[in-house]
Amino acid sequence: MGCGVVADYGHLPAIVKTPGLELVAVMDPNQERVHAAAEKFGSPLAFTDAKSFFESGLDAVLICSPAGAHLANVKNAAEYGVHVLCEKPLAMNDAESEEAIAAMDSAGRMLFTGFVYRFSPVALQIKAWVQQGVIGEVRSLRLIYIWDLHGQYEQDVDGEWVESPRWRGRMLEGGPMVDCGVHQIDLARWWTGQEVARSSANAAWVAEYEAPDHVYMHMDHERGTHTMVEMSFTYGHTVREPRHHFSYHLIGTGGVIRYDRNGWILEARTGQETIRVPGGSEKNFGGMHAAFAEALRTGEPGHLPSGRDGLIATHLARTATDMAIANRFTPTAVP
Ligand SMILES: NC(=O)c1ccc[n+]([C@@H]2O[C@H](COP(=O)([O-])OP(=O)(O)OC[C@H]3O[C@@H](n4cnc5c(N)ncnc54)[C@H](O)[C@@H]3O)[C@@H](O)[C@H]2O)c1
Structure with a gap:
């Protein structure tokens, strides 16, 4: 979620190269950007709205939207039972971060912060x-x-x-x-x-x-x-x-x-x-996504924050x- 600067140079190139991860869909409210990312990184699906994105059947989501959107993105992922790796900062303040953590805990899904x-x-x-x-x-x-x-x-x-x-x-x-x-x-x-x-x-x-x-x-x-x-x-x-x-x-x-x-x-x-x-x-986006793939496979966080x-x-x-x-x-x- 979020196909801006850090997605383009860091996360998307790493996701497509990581064994155990498969890029299924990209999402960004900016139509031009989401289609450009889908084309560049070979994503089969591209969405401008979160609902269709989550309904496309995902195991995990990488959130790299602006900080102000993180809480809504994480809560959405929790609703759909999807594991999350979220860029820093987790949210805008402590209260929002607690809300994000609680939502993922109640969903019984893993939440990691992208300290790369x-x-x-x-x-x-x-x-x-x-x-x-x-x-x-x-x-x-x-x-x-x-x-x-x-x-x-x-x-x-x-x-x-x-x-x-x-x-x-x-x-x-x-x-x-x-x-x-x-x-x-x-x-x-x-x-x-x-x-x-x-x-x-x-x-x-x-x-x-x-x-x-x-x-x-x-x-x-x-x-x-x-x-x-x-x-x-x-x-x-x-x-x-x-x-x-x-x-x-x-x-x-x-x-x-x-x-x-x-x-x-x-x-x-x-x-x-x-x-x-x-x-x-x-920085090592490839290493972080390899750790994320391992966490999704085993349920163990390893070094993931x-x-x-x-x-x-x-x-x-x-x-x-x-x-x-x-x-x-x-x-x-x-x-
Ligand atoms: N770890 C690092 O080294 C590192 C480096 C740069 C940025 N970041 C973090 O990554 C995040 C994104 O930074 P960036 O520089 O790529 O920003 P950016 O502005 O280039 O990209 C953000 C993208 O998110 C999209 N977006 C806006 N609202 C959205 C929503 N509700 N849902 C999904 N997508 C939405 C925007 O259209 C844009 O394409 C920030 O939290 C930033 O702090 C981390």
Whole structure:
């Protein structure tokens, strides 16, 4: 459901390639888009209304409509007894997310949140190293993604520089912590196996929206591990040659795990050795859909994030953003 940007580059190519999954139907209220997707990915059926879509006989649905439509889509799936993999955020707020989870629970069907970063070989390798205790007990995580979100400005048909609607939209929805930071928050909970006991956030405003565009979030986990997440949409948002920075650092009692997109470095440095493995992209739609196919076959979630995992990460990201806004420092005038 939803044949937009992420369906086109991520989900649909993965679904058609995944053994155990069969693309039966696509749905989007936009007629042009739904037919284009059906043609491009070979879907036998294409619908612009949800009722006909669900009546076409589905086992599972992938929801990648805009966040505001997720709750209605999930409730519809629950009504028809269809398992769900839903893009993040699960819904617009905690109450809606609880409603989505309850609807799927009463239907006795599985609900997963599409935190696609978990399935990258990098994240899975880190999970394995942490579980094997390769760096001892993990005490500190630094998860950084600072980038330009493809730039704040773009040229329109007349060559005029205008603000990118995509950039503006993501800032109005809550900014970088809500949009991208949810993935890092989810990784921190998943890697450490620890819930977040308390959190705080501070931020900078490079562009002037209500939401901060460069956020530093701190989380204390229940067994004392600390995570810092740094997220930005204004790291080079106006420059000709932006340079992104994406890294994970996990610091343990017996070593350090380090991933850096620049150079695709992934390594664990310990007292005995340095283990290096090839790094790769941080997202893996194919891996996530393979896990979804396995969950549909076995009824077991594997590494798939639950609906509640989706709720928790989004709640933490929104709370951090609200805290940063409330804590915003107002300088006094300097004479
Ligand atoms: N995990 C990731 O890496 C990642 C990346 C991008 C987007 N996303 C998430 O995926 C979702 C979609 O993002 P996008 O960038 O593809 O958006 P988009 O606007 O490009 O596409 C959304 C599509 O949904 C359709 N739609 C609108 N209402 C609908 C409804 N009621 N039912 C079904 N379809 C409906 C729209 O017509 C549009 O074609 C968002 O929740 C976004 O946060 C996740």
